[in-house]
Amino acid sequence: MILDNQVAIVTGGATGIGKAIALALAAEGADIVVADLNKKIATKTAAEIEALGVKSIAVVCDVTKPWMVKKLGATAIEKLGRLDILINNAGVAGGPGWYEHARSREEDWIACYEVNVKGIFNCIEAIAPIMKEQRSGKIVNLASIAGREGRPALPHYSASKAAVINYTQSLAADMAPYDINVNAVCPGLLWTPMWGQVGQRYAQTNPDYAEMPAREVFDKMVADIIPLGREQTPEDIGDCVVFLVSEDARNITGQAINVDGGAFMR
Numbered sequence: 145m146i147l148d149n150q151v152a153i154v155t156g157g158a159t160g161i162g163k164a165i166a167l168a169l170a171a172e173g174a175d176i177v178v179a180d181l182n183k184k185i186a187t188k189t190a191a192e193i194e195a196l197g198v199k200s201i202a203v204v205c206d207v208t209k210p211w212m213v214k215k216l217g218a219t220a221i222e223k224l225g226r227l228d229i230l231i232n233n234a235g236v237a238g239g240p241g242w243y244e245h246a247r248s249r250e251e252d253w254i255a256c257y258e259v260n261v262k263g264i265f266n267c268i269e270a271i272a273p274i275m276k277e278q279r280s281g282k283i284v285n286l287a288s289i290a291g292r293e294g295r296p297a298l299p300h301y302s303a304s305k306a307a308v309i310n311y312t313q314s315l316a317a318d319m320a321p322y323d324i325n326v327n328a329v330c331p332g333l334l335w336t337p338m339w340g341q342v343g344q345r346y347a348q349t350n351p352d353y354a355e356m357p358a359r360e361v362f363d364k365m366v367a368d369i370i371p372l373g374r375e376q377t378p379e380d381i382g383d384c385v386v387f388l389v390s391e392d393a394r395n396i397t398g399q400a401i402n403v404d405g406g407a408f409m410r
């Protein structure tokens with residue numbers, strides 16, 4: 145298997161896209177640290193990963209807390225022996241209850257910046273020195289197609305994901321001399337708990353989707369903006385991440401790859 149004897153940390157790895165990424169990496173032989181806010185769900189996911197025949201540990205970690213992230217790198221090395229891959233997947237679409245409001249509030253901007261952008265900075269500060277020291281490593285940041293173009297329904301989220309794409313380029317240049325690849329993935333439309341919230345916001349703010357339940361908003365948007373005409377799945381994102389951390393992608397760095405059925409052709 146292509147990731148045998150490697151160890152990966154997946155932030156926000158307990159559910160949704162992060163869980164699918166963790167399972168995809170494990171299916172290729174990697175041992176996995178599932179880092180998430182919720183110990184119970186993270187532990188359940190780690191057990192599912194171990195059923196694939198690799199090692200997995202669940203670690204409670206809030207990426208906005210530098211001291212928790214610092215412990216994460218040390219725990220990976222102590223319990224699993226090494227650290228090769230970091231997937232910065234943890235993300236939020238706003239502050240608590242953001243989707244119940246028609247407009248972005250200050251707390252939505254702060255939450256998106258703290259988790260989606262500064263959360264990656266915290267993980268990089270803690271983990272990049274380990275990778276630089278060993279002169280190898282692969283990092284993938286979860287951005288979004290919302291980072292490709294402004295989204296009036298959720299400007300706070302859209303701006304944070306544009307920052308992730310830009311920050312990925314800075315990191316890739318910084319880490320290239322150490323043979324560390326840093327890339328981003330921009331998922332398109334995936335029906336996860338996060339999109340349940342996003343759909344509610346669109347129904348409130350966009351006349352094309354007025355009064356529709358979130359799932360109907362989602363289905364209409366898939367039909368409206370995705371040339372291939374189908375939604376993306378967490379497994380699609382897992383497959384792309386496996387490629388980006390594999391040797392096949394050794395000459396790819398500083399890129400943001402859209403996995404969006406052609407919604408953005410750039």
Ligand SMILES: NC(=O)c1ccc[n+]([C@@H]2O[C@H](COP(=O)([O-])OP(=O)(O)OC[C@H]3O[C@@H](n4cnc5c(N)ncnc54)[C@H](O)[C@@H]3O)[C@@H](O)[C@H]2O)c1
Pocket residue numbers: 155156157158159160161162179180181182205206207208233234235236259263286287288289330331332333334335336337338339
């Ligand atoms: N669902 C989509 O359509 C979509 C599209 C584009 C990009 N994304 C991005 O993909 C990533 C995963 O999204 P998802 O749809 O699976 O979301 P989700 O809400 O279903 O899952 C997010 C996970 O991150 C964890 N998390 C949240 N805040 C955290 C923190 N401070 N520290 C550690 N863990 C934290 C949550 O507990 C949860 O397990 C996010 O970065 C999101 O912005 C999602």
